[in-house]
Amino acid sequence: MKILEVLTYYRPWVSGLTIYVERLSRALVEQGHDVTVLTSQYDRDLPRYDVMDGVKVVRIPVALRVSKGVIMPDFGPMAWKLTRGVDLIHLHLPQFDAPGLALRGRLLGKPVVLTYHCDLQLPQGAFNQMVDRVVQFQNNAAGRLADAVVTYTRDYAAHTPYLSQFLDRKLVIIPPPIALDPAGEAHVAAFRDQHTAGRRPIIGISARLATEKGVEVLLRALPRVLEAFPDALVLHAGPYKGLIGEEKYAARLEPLFQQYAGHYRLLGTLHGADLTAFYRALDVLCICSLNSTESFGLVQIEAMRNGVPVAACDLPGVRQPVTMTGMGEVSAVGDPEGLAAALIRILRRRDAYVRSPALIAESFEPAQTAAEYARLFEALRRGERPGRTAEPPAYERLRAMRDQPA
Template sequence: MRILIILTYYRPHTSGLTIYAERLARAFARRGHAVTVMTSQYDKSLPLDETVEGVRVVRVPVLFRVSKGVIMPSFGLTANRLVGEHDVIQLHLPQFDAAGVALRGRLLKKPTVITYHCDLRMPPGLLSWAANQAVLFMNELAARFTHRIVTYTQDYAEHSPYLRRYLHKLKVIPPPVELPEVPPQAIQQFRLRTNPQDRRPVIGMAARLATEKGVEVLVEALPKVLQVYPQTQVQFAGTYQNIVGEEAYYARIMPRITRFQESGAWQFLGNLSPEQMACFYPNLDVLVLPSLNSTEAFGLVQIEAMISGTPSIASNLPGVRQPVKIHEMGKVVEIGDSEGLAEALLEILGNRTAYIRDPQPIRQRYLPDRVAEEYEKLFAEIQREICKS
């Protein structure tokens, strides 16, 4: 089967969405499919056409940006060619250009599936508001044209203003999650390098330093934890500098974090490779995901932590709360509640073994090849419907 995957940003850009798309694309390729990813050339140093681990990546030049969105005048011509060359189409939303591709799939009678990752929230400002309205309108058209919409959880779908209008098209498929296998000595070496003074406990956060991630909730909870555990250290894995659209947030939050950095209670690790992430999670006592709004729909990092034996604390957001609820490996706290987060941290740190579960069943549930198989079944189901119509 020839599978075309389309999304605005792809690797090496780092986000939950791009990691999901990369894992699924590689799983399809391993399973014998011809896979093409069509995306933006958001960085001009990236090649327009390359093959990475069996996946062809076609990047469309970007003329200019509107906030985090990109304008690609040649997108339509490239989409025409690639849609014609492939058997099925998978679109990742939010994405401004998805409607036109979904319409092409419908007219050419090719199974077309939207994977919907999260609701869109743009930064303040008239231009951002206009861009947001345009994307929302195009997403609505894409939903009407597509054959199915995939999402991570029923919980998120029923609370999303977008998804709950299309429950009749909905298919719930868990996201693909995997970590490389690393030897125990690599985990030990990572600890010695990132925490040479062996400060404990270690609280982890894996995210971008972005407004919706709720970093300030952890910042406000930390003093209460330090009162009980003076040697606590937060390790923040992910991009934290020069994030497009987050300059004001960075300027606001960094002075509060700096004082913890100076005392050794906070450390930025930057972007980590998959192998480094596989060493990061086992060295944590707990992971936190204090996200603030529906731009977070699940939190793949929670599953990565759990399959590494590390419990999670998540915000009581639709979808985001599901990993903890399903696997009973952590706690859920109210959105933006720093006191609640501090109490949850102290409870887990004081009785961590009560929140540990066998990681193997969790790992099996989210294997990329298993997720790819679910998509294959969905494509086949749609194809049968098209043939009957």
């Protein structure tokens, strides 16, 4: 099957959405499918045409940026060219160009699948509000034209206006693809020696330094955590310099980073075995996002498959990994006191929260995600359409182990 994946930013850009599409595309290629990614050339140093792990990548030059969006005059002609040569179009929202691709699919008789990763919520301001409304209009148009709409959890779909309109038609729940490179004990020990300065309680956060990630909630929770664990340390994995649209946010947090310099370390982007070693060095992972731009938190599963409990915020979708597995605590959104209490409870009784890492890893293997997508794609090509939304068997297995500590 020839599949066209379309999204605004692709690797080497780092975000949950780009990593999702990278893992899915690789797994589809490994299963014998032909995958092309159509995306933006957000960095002029990136090649226009590329092949990454067997995935063909076509990048369109950016003429203008509008907030975090991009304007690409050459996008339309390339989209026509590529859609003619594929069997199915897979769009990843939020994305300004999605309705144009969906319409091309309809006109050419190609099935269109739309995966809705999260809501778009731009910073305050009249201009950003206008951009937000335009993107919402585009998303709605793409949804009406798509043959199927995919998301991660029914919980998120039921609480998001965009997805709730598809609950009893078109909507399909597919677990996200999550994988990590192996890391040997020596590698993990070396990572700990480099970053933790001895055995001390380690709190992790794995996220871009972006407004919606709520990093300040963790920073404001630290005083209470340090009362209970005076030598606690936060390791923050993820990009924190030069992020488009986040310069003011980084500047606002800088005084807090300085205040807690002895207890908070920004590690930057970690890859491969280093990322796995990061998780294995943790006692607990923190998810403190603030709004529905976070729909699941893939990093939670990355932590859990390494035996690390999670303190998650009570956002639809984001709370699901913890509530499904019992592997952590959930606290109110934007509540430093609640987050501090959750972190302290986990640090005091960490072993009580650990569940089977093997079952968690198996439930989110990229090969399994790719196989579920492939089944959906083939059904659409046969003319079948999704019925009433049901959660996948993987989620039922996770709930079954919730009360069974490893």
